[in-house]
Amino acid sequence: MTSASAGGPLHQRTLAELADGLGKGEFSSRELTGALLARIEGHGETLNAFITVTAEGAMLQADRADKARANGDAGPLNGLPIVHKDLFCTKDVLTTCGSKMLQDFVSPYDAAVVERLSQAGAVMLAKTNMDEFAMGSSNETSFFGPVGNPWDTRLSPGGSSGGSAAAVAARLLPAATGTDTGGSIRQPAALTGTVGLKPTYGRVSRFGMVAFASSLDQAGVITRSAEDAAMLLGVMAGIDPRDSTCVDHPVPDYVAGLQKSVAGLKIGVVRQHFDEGLDAQCAQRVRDSLAALEHVGAKLVEIDLPNIGLSVPTYYVVAPAECSSNMSRFDGVRFGHRCDDPEDLFDLYSRTRGEGFGAEVKRRIMTGTYVLSAGYYDAYYLKAQKVRQLISRDFKDAFANVDVIAGPTTPTAAFAIGEKTDDPITMYLNDIYTIGANLAGLPGISVPCGFVDGLPVGLQLVGPHFAEETVLSCAHQYQLLTDWHTQGPENFA
Numbered sequence: 001m002t003s004a005s006a007g008g009p010l011h012q013r014t015l016a017e018l019a020d021g022l023g024k025g026e027f028s029s030r031e032l033t034g035a036l037l038a039r040i041e042g043h044g045e046t047l048n049a050f051i052t053v054t055a056e057g058a059m060l061q062a063d064r065a066d067k068a069r070a071n072g073d074a075g076p077l078n079g080l081p082i083v084h085k086d087l088f089c090t091k092d093v094l095t096t097c098g099s100k101m102l103q104d105f106v107s108p109y110d111a112a113v114v115e116r117l118s119q120a121g122a123v124m125l126a127k128t129n130m131d132e133f134a135m136g137s138s139n140e141t142s143f144f145g146p147v148g149n150p151w152d153t154r155l156s157p158g159g160s161s162g163g164s165a166a167a168v169a170a171r172l173l174p175a176a177t178g179t180d181t182g183g184s185i186r187q188p189a190a191l192t193g194t195v196g197l198k199p200t201y202g203r204v205s206r207f208g209m210v211a212f213a214s215s216l217d218q219a220g221v222i223t224r225s226a227e228d229a230a231m232l233l234g235v236m237a238g239i240d241p242r243d244s245t246c247v248d249h250p251v252p253d254y255v256a257g258l259q260k261s262v263a264g265l266k267i268g269v270v271r272q273h274f275d276e277g278l279d280a281q282c283a284q285r286v287r288d289s290l291a292a293l294e295h296v297g298a299k300l301v302e303i304d305l306p307n308i309g310l311s312v313p314t315y316y317v318v319a320p321a322e323c324s325s326n327m328s329r330f331d332g333v334r335f336g337h338r339c340d341d342p343e344d345l346f347d348l349y350s351r352t353r354g355e356g357f358g359a360e361v362k363r364r365i366m367t368g369t370y371v372l373s374a375g376y377y378d379a380y381y382l383k384a385q386k387v388r389q390l391i392s393r394d395f396k397d398a399f400a401n402v403d404v405i406a407g408p409t410t411p412t413a414a415f416a417i418g419e420k421t422d423d424p425i426t427m428y429l430n431d432i433y434t435i436g437a438n439l440a441g442l443p444g445i446s447v448p449c450g451f452v453d454g455l456p457v458g459l460q461l462v463g464p465h466f467a468e469e470t471v472l473s474c475a476h477q478y479q480l481l482t483d484w485h486t487q488g489p490e491n492f493a
């Protein structure tokens with residue numbers, strides 16, 4: 001394990017430290033971008049973390065940022081590096097969604113997240129590998145192959161934002177965007193020892209984010225510190241008329257909010273989260289971190305989420321249902337792959353989709369179509385929507401008594417590539433602690449909270465709607481007490 005210090009090599013520094021260095025003129029964005037591109041070139045292939053590297057565009061953006069700074073016109077993220085999960089549309093650059101279906105797709109516009117970050121001066125270096133259309137928990141469903149976990153490349157970094165998490169953990173980049181429909185930011189963050197923030201549903205525009213399950217998808221970030229996540233969220237959050245579910249809610253100064261102490265903060269500890277499914281050593285790391293927060297004045301309160309045990313089956317009805325509808329646009333006519341020489345329209349649809357989608361996406365489409373079909377709709381889809389309401393209500397009741405809910409992010413540390421691919425249900429259970437926040441639309445963060453047999457594990461904090469300030473400040477205060485987040489994998493020092 002290696003530890004970073006503020007003045008160390010550029011690739012070891014956080015966004016906040018890099019912003020400081022750029023501001024003081026210690027180095028230019030061109031120098032920084034060049035150094036990180038060299039690291040990507042050296043390590044990117046070992047991990048298979050990237051689908052596209054945008055070296056040329058990055059140097060142009062870096063030069064523009066340096067010029068803006070010289071003119072006294074620097075945006076809040078001026079010259080700082082970022083990579084985007086490959087389901088954010090990027091103008092003139094491939095957006096594949098990890099799928100053969102979109103392997104040649106170039107979007108005519110930028111996603112809102114990409115647009116906002118670049119307007120703030122951020123420099124995009126690459127698009128990251130991911131599970132196909134964000135369906136997966138291990139990055140193994142990607143058409144472009146699995147991603148290695150920097151802590152041990154035989155292991156999975158989690159998914160679906162596996163490339164983003166691996167890149168940040170390996171100190172190739174300080175920050176990456178991701179999306180979280182059932183845990184795809186928080187779970188890979190936990191398994192790679194990084195910070196993963198999923199904001200409230202509606203906090204960040206979904207415009208230009210290729211849809212998987214529209215009522216659950218939310219954009220967020222993977223970084224190494226809560227402070228960096230706060231810097232990015234401040235730029236990404238806010239109303240966007242192009243996304244009708246984006247909420248017009250004031251965007252506070254998240255970085256200023258980090259200073260709030262946890263003294264008196266009521267932290268709910270969910271009884272059901274410590275049931276038999278949780279690895280004993282992971283449970284211990286989480287308990288230790290709760291004790292550390294209690295030591296500085298937080299109050300731990302045992303709580304119940306009576307219906308949380310139904311979150312995985314509920315999600316696996318709702319998400320595939322929405323997925324089956326969203327995936328219908330990939331028909332060989334409008335977007336992406338088209339089969340050769342179709343005989344008729346039916347042949348065009350069936351061969352295009354048969355060739356373009358991988359097994360997991362097909363499984364979701366079939367499940368989704370089934371639960372929405374006449375005769376099964378009431379029994380599955382409608383029932384799942386009702387249970388979703390019960391789960392939301394459980395959280396609402398809990399937040400009447402506590403400020404934040406804390407617990408494990410995942411049931412175990414990282415697992416081997418190939419270990420769970422034959423058994424989708426075991427794979428689905430990886431998201432048992434994260435899915436609840438998506439069903440209820442709540443903000444959540446995962447922060448590194450220790451190691452089990454040399455592999456990182458995460459502490460998850462979930463807050464009420466639009467309480468990103470609370471989860472970020474609690475995470476930041478925890479990071480002031482601990483140094484788990486400064487420890488990186490030795491092979492990527």
Ligand code: GLN
Pocket residue numbers: 134135136137159160179180181182183184185212319431
């Ligand atoms: N692992 C979950 C799934 O496969 C969640 C994915 C996500 O959050 N995008 O659906």
